[in-house]
Amino acid sequence: MYLKIKDFDNGKPILYGQNQTRTPFGVNLSDRDILPDLKGRKSVPEGSFLAEIDNEIRFLPRGSAATAILPTSPLVELTGSTQSFKVGDTLTQVTGYAKITLDGTIAAGDVFTIAIDAVTYSYTATAASAATLATLIASGGPVSISGDGPIPTYSIPGVKVTAQGTTLILQANDSYALNVSCSSGTARMNVITTDPGYLGACIVPLGTINSIVQDTVSGNRVITLNANAAFAAPVGSRIGLRVDRLLGIAPIAMDFTDEPIRHYAPICEADGVYEKNLPYCDRQIKRELSDLRINRSFYRAS
Structure with a gap:
């Protein structure tokens, strides 16, 4: 005679309330x-x-x-x-990825702003060079608009910024909202993402x-x-x-x-x-x- 033993687990509650559910297909x-x-x-x-x-x-x-x-x-x-x-x-990296390209006419003193989720950072260009600006943002960290001063990395956990030429590569641990702005009308920050308005997937x-x-x-x-x-x-x-x-x-x-x-x-x-x-x-x-x-x-x- 053989005795078969099966493990049972009560599991965790997943649904809250069941007043309205839809299961349109099987x-x-x-x-x-x-x-x-x-x-x-x-x-x-x-x-x-x-x-x-x-x-x-x-x-x-x-x-x-x-x-x-x-x-x-x-x-x-x-x-x-x-x-x-x-x-x-x-x-592939399915979410949390985006690129920001810096181009146009950049002048010393132009302010570049990056907003990731609810945290906003700004950086003031010290030279008329997109590549120099990208390197400084990635290596030195942006300056918080709240006045916290330079920081080594973004305050949001899990966000990494690297520079490739005139492009900033953002990689995060989630699909945060992403917005950019610059004070000059001749300089541009172009966001490349598969999920407009958010950090998307890497193609x-x-x-x-x-x-x-x-x-x-x-x-x-x-x-x-x-x-x-x-x-x-x-x-x-x-x-x-x-x-x-x-x-x-x-x-x-x-x-x-x-x-x-x-x-x-x-x-x-x-x-x-x-x-x-x-x-x-x-x-x-x-x-x-x-x-x-x-x-x-x-x-x-x-």
Whole structure:
């Protein structure tokens, strides 16, 4: 006689209230798109997002870089929804990326302003050179309009600024709002982003997945690309795949180990979703799935 033991988990609450939910379509999900965990189970935690990727329906493969990604190494360590990646996927920095080009006629004394989310910085040009200005902003840090003086890096956590000639490259750990301005009518700051008004995605792929090792106790997975990463990305960078569209969220955990095919209707509108209980979320997802009303909390004692 054999005794089969199954693990049970009460899970975390994902939805707040259920006065209004929409599930306009159903999808088929397969175990072939799920990596096994340390126990050998092909499971997906509650609160995972679903997306259409290259005409296939998958749980959204997206995570945060646990260590800096280097152009001298093919290794990418991610934390987040790592069970949804698979060999052959093409990784990219999916959000938190933008470029600002400096051109036009720049004069000493011109003030250049960059607003990232709710934090605004300004820098006064010391020479009539776009390349010099870009280097000084990236290396010396801008001057806060609030009067805090020069700072080595941006105050918003996870924002890195580097200079390439007359271009500033911004990489952040989320899709912050981005705006620019300059005091001179002859100088220009041009924002290049895939998400107008925000830090968007990098259109250059990091590389294609060659292999994925078993996840660690912390849930991280180390991914090996076919070649060295195409560009550097700091810790916290959001890494994933380009998607055709986001479909919704699954508020329940799913185990595909004994049931390899599941039919499910993702929720695309709800009274609210507890962000703190999700295995992964970012500002880009919150904007695209705004009908889910994703918030950290919905009640706070006075």
